[in-house]
Amino acid sequence: MTGQRLNEFPLGAKMMLVAIGLAMLAGCATRPSPDVLNPVHLPVHLNASLQSDEAASSRVNVLAATNRNPDTARGGFGSAWADNLTYEQYAFSVPPNRKDTAITYPTSRPDPERQFAVIQRKQLPKDAFVEEALRSTQSDGTVGIFVHGYNYSYQEALFRTAQIAADANIPGSPILFSWPSAAAVAGYVADRDAALSSRSDLDSLVTSLSASGKVKRIILFGHSMGGFLVMETVRQLKLQHRDDVIDKLAVILAAPDIDIDVFRSQLKDIGRMPIPISLLVSKDDRALVASSFIARERARVGRLDIDDPVIREAALKERLRVIDITSIQASDGLGHDRYASLAKFGAQLASFESGRRSSAGDVGAYVFDAAGAAVASPFRLAGRVVGSQ
Numbered sequence: 001m002t003g004q005r006l007n008e009f010p011l012g013a014k015m016m017l018v019a020i021g022l023a024m025l026a027g028c029a030t031r032p033s034p035d036v037l038n039p040v041h042l043p044v045h046l047n048a049s050l051q052s053d054e055a056a057s058s059r060v061n062v063l064a065a066t067n068r069n070p071d072t073a074r075g076g077f078g079s080a081w082a083d084n085l086t087y088e089q090y091a092f093s094v095p096p097n098r099k100d101t102a103i104t105y106p107t108s109r110p111d112p113e114r115q116f117a118v119i120q121r122k123q124l125p126k127d128a129f130v131e132e133a134l135r136s137t138q139s140d141g142t143v144g145i146f147v148h149g150y151n152y153s154y155q156e157a158l159f160r161t162a163q164i165a166a167d168a169n170i171p172g173s174p175i176l177f178s179w180p181s182a183a184a185v186a187g188y189v190a191d192r193d194a195a196l197s198s199r200s201d202l203d204s205l206v207t208s209l210s211a212s213g214k215v216k217r218i219i220l221f222g223h224s225m226g227g228f229l230v231m232e233t234v235r236q237l238k239l240q241h242r243d244d245v246i247d248k249l250a251v252i253l254a255a256p257d258i259d260i261d262v263f264r265s266q267l268k269d270i271g272r273m274p275i276p277i278s279l280l281v282s283k284d285d286r287a288l289v290a291s292s293f294i295a296r297e298r299a300r301v302g303r304l305d306i307d308d309p310v311i312r313e314a315a316l317k318e319r320l321r322v323i324d325i326t327s328i329q330a331s332d333g334l335g336h337d338r339y340a341s342l343a344k345f346g347a348q349l350a351s352f353e354s355g356r357r358s359s360a361g362d363v364g365a366y367v368f369d370a371a372g373a374a375v376a377s378p379f380r381l382a383g384r385v386v387g388s389q
Contacts, residue, residue: 031153031183032155032159034155036105036117036155037075037154038075038121039118039121040117058112059092059093059094060091061091062090062161062162062165063088063090063136063176064089064154064161064175064177065085065178066085066088066178066180067085067086068082068154068180069081076155077178078180079181079194081197081198085126085201087123087124087128088121088122088123088124089120089124090158090162092117092162092166093116093117093119094163095112095113095116101167103159103160104116105159116162126208130208130209130212133175133209134209134214134215137172137215138171138172139171140217142217143217144170144219145206145219145220146174146221146223146226147179147202147220147221147229148160148178148181148223148224148226149181149222150187150188150191150224151181151187151188151191156183158176160340161174164340179195179198179201179202179229180198181194189294192225199229200236202233203233203236203237203240206218206237207245210244216248217275218249218250220250221254222251222252223255227253227255227258227302228257228258228262230251230253231253231258231263234246234249235266235269246270246274247274249273252280253280253301253302254302255280255281255287255338256279256281256301256302257301258300258301258302259295259298259299259300260299267318277319277321278321279321280302280338280342281301281306282303282324282338283303283305283326284326285303285334286334288300289303306365316364319363322366325339325342329341
């Protein structure tokens with residue numbers, strides 16, 4: 001739909017477009033139930049091989065914090081808000097020869113050659129969770145937090161975190177923050193409310209980690225509506241005068257579902273950050289076309305056109321890194337999940353060159369070249385998507 005504005009279509013056609021787009025967001029395959037969170041028992045020889053150093057790439061560990069209500073009947077988490085955060089630790093078996101970002105969930109007879117599967121699961125008290133997170137901090141003091149977007153269940157967000165961690169070969173355990181998305185196509189407005197209500201819980205998680213001197217940098221990676229939650233949380237930290245926390249943050253927003261004027265207001269409140277905010281955008285993100293229509297055709301940040309001189313100038317003025325990742329293949333048919341493919345390029349979007357603090361010259365608009373795993377600018381992608389070596 002490049003070259004045409006949504007408002008050029010008749011109302012009926014626009015409604016049909018949104019309906020089709022949102023239906024595609026739900027996916028064609030059956031969505032996983034909480035049963036996939038139950039640890040599977042692999043054959044003895046396979047389980048033993050996962051413990052070996054040679055098989056490190058076939059096993060990943062993930063930490064998860066959620067303010068969803070526990071679903072005690074099915075062993076998962078629902079879409080209602082809980083009074084307190086729940087903390088968990090997972091180990092995954094990862095299929096060794098996967099070719100794309102598609103996730104095959106375990107069946108009653110799991111096949112580790114094709115399917116992702118939970119092999120260990122443990123609930124942790126907060127203190128033990130923080131200790132485990134600190135133990136997983138990378139050698140340069142980096143810890144990564146992934147915040148999922150609209151229409152995600154807990155289990156979908158957890159498996160996606162495992163896929164990104166496996167493809168990026170991230171040392172340690174990345175952290176998932178899962179907020180109470182309705183996990184329903186029709187739940188867009190409810191999800192926005194749920195994201196807003198989750199600011200203090202994400203704030204609490206980030207603040208707990210930043211309190212340790214061992215943590216030098218927290219990569220806060222938000223996708224879609226999760227990017228909106230990330231920005232609102234950083235804004236809240238700023239209003240609380242928590243510059244000690246903000247100074248450690250490296251914010252990456254992938255396909256951010258944020259109204260441009262709202263984003264401008266957030267930036268005004270937050271002010272200049274030591275590490276510039278990175279935006280991963282795509283001009284042909286059709287999910288954000290639907291989002292824009294729901295918001296009465298207000299433009300979304302995730303569809304910024306870096307070929308527009310106004311956008312380039314704004315990126316420099318606001319000290320943003322706006323990176324066009326349109327060249328990366330998406331798997332959802334909408335161009336909305338390209339971020340999940342970045343990991344296989346080993347793309348480190350939170351730092352430049354040797355990982356030093358950014359200078360004013362590190363901001364601006366760039367194009368990611370998937371073929372060469374590089375960008376057409378002095379900016380060089382190196383390291384990993386949510387953590388550096």
